[in-house]
Amino acid sequence: MVDRTCASSRMSAPTNLLSVCLAHASSVFSSVMARLRRAADACLPDQGFAGVVVRRVAVFLVAGALTLAGLGWMARPASSAPGPQEVVTRTVRPGDNVWSYAASITPQGEDVTKNVDRIMQINNMSSPNLRVGDRILIPSDE
Numbered sequence: 001m002v003d004r005t006c007a008s009s010r011m012s013a014p015t016n017l018l019s020v021c022l023a024h025a026s027s028v029f030s031s032v033m034a035r036l037r038r039a040a041d042a043c044l045p046d047q048g049f050a051g052v053v054v055r056r057v058a059v060f061l062v063a064g065a066l067t068l069a070g071l072g073w074m075a076r077p078a079s080s081a082p083g084p085q086e087v088v089t090r091t092v093r094p095g096d097n098v099w100s101y102a103a104s105i106t107p108q109g110e111d112v113t114k115n116v117d118r119i120m121q122i123n124n125m126s127s128p129n130l131r132v133g134d135r136i137l138i139p140s141d142e
Contacts, residue, residue, distance in 0.1 A: 029067070036062055087122060087137040098128040101138050115139070 036059045090101070102115035120128060122137050130136065 025070075029063075032066060033059070033063055085122075086140045088140045090136050090138055092130045092132055092134045092136055094132050096132075097130060098125075098136075101136065105139060 102112050106112045106115045
């Protein structure tokens with residue numbers, strides 16, 4: 001049985017991804033700051049209070065420039081699908097697998113793994129394993 005319907009592409013991200021990224025950025029920032037402080041101490045002579053102020057301003061400016069450069073490097077456009085797409089609903093039969101469904105919609109000479117990933121994403125699957133009787137959504141490019 002084949003049903004045509006629309007499905008929105010939904011991507012789920014690990015809930016702790018932001019905290020992991022922030023922890024990594026914090027450790028990198030601390031390491032860079034320590035190195036900048038050592039470099040400033042080596043390059044700028046100790047002139048009392050004025051020397052301390054000059055060194056701290058130099059370290060602050062370099063750290064700010066590195067931070068802005070890092071933020072610009074990490075920024076990238078979102079990679080989600082543009083919107084709803086037409087899909088076909090299939091009931092899994094014995095011997096069916098995600099690869100066979102992906103191969104059936106992949107044009108000759110193109111990479112089947114891209115459609116395997118696409119099918120798994122549309123169906124919110126963490127594993128490509130299917131059970132007989134399950135209903136699965138297959139993209140329809142018609």
